[in-house]
Amino acid sequence: QVQLVESGGGLVQAGGSLRLSCAASGNIVSINDMGWYRQAPGKQRELVATITRGGSQNYADSVKGRFTISRDNAKNTVYLQMNNLKPEDTAVYYCNAGGYVRKWYIKENFDSWGQGTQVTVSS
Numbered sequence: 001q002v003q004l005v006e007s008g009g010g011l012v013q014a015g016g017s018l019r020l021s022c023a024a025s026g027n028i029v030s031i032n033d034m035g036w037y038r039q040a041p042g043k044q045r046e047l048v049a050t051i052t053r054g055g056s057q058n059y060a061d062s063v064k065g066r067f068t069i070s071r072d073n074a075k076n077t078v079y080l081q082m083n084n085l086k087p088e089d090t091a092v093y094y095c096n097a098g099g100y101v102r103k104w105y106i107k108e109n110f111d112s113w114g115q116g117t118q119v120t121v122s123s
Helices: none
Strands: 004-006 010-013 018-026 026-041 045-053 057-059 067-072 077-082 091-103 104-115 116-121
Touching: 004 077, 004 091, 004 104, 018 026, 018 091, 018 116, 026 077, 045 067, 045 077, 057 067, 077 091
Parallel strands: 010 116
Antiparallel strands: 004 018, 018 077, 026 045, 026 091, 045 057, 067 077, 091 104, 091 116
């Protein structure tokens, strides 16, 4: 129903920066919350940051002050600016979006995930 395409991952040295992008497409009526999650090898997927349609932000304690989440509602896109990266930030980062899509003659909830993008921080 809704496809999320992520970009911006890569390899960076500790202290460097990356900017992740995630664009949503499909028969979207509206997007409510958008967010970023990450999963390191052998660990459970964890929330990194979320942002509401109105721009309210929430961050995991481990990234607060270093990462900034933002969104462009006109483009159905969410961003994650990652500064002062640490080796502990190494993980696959997944985009998430929820909201409403048009289905049949009504609107319906959706909750979609991106394919994930690798972020590797070397020391």
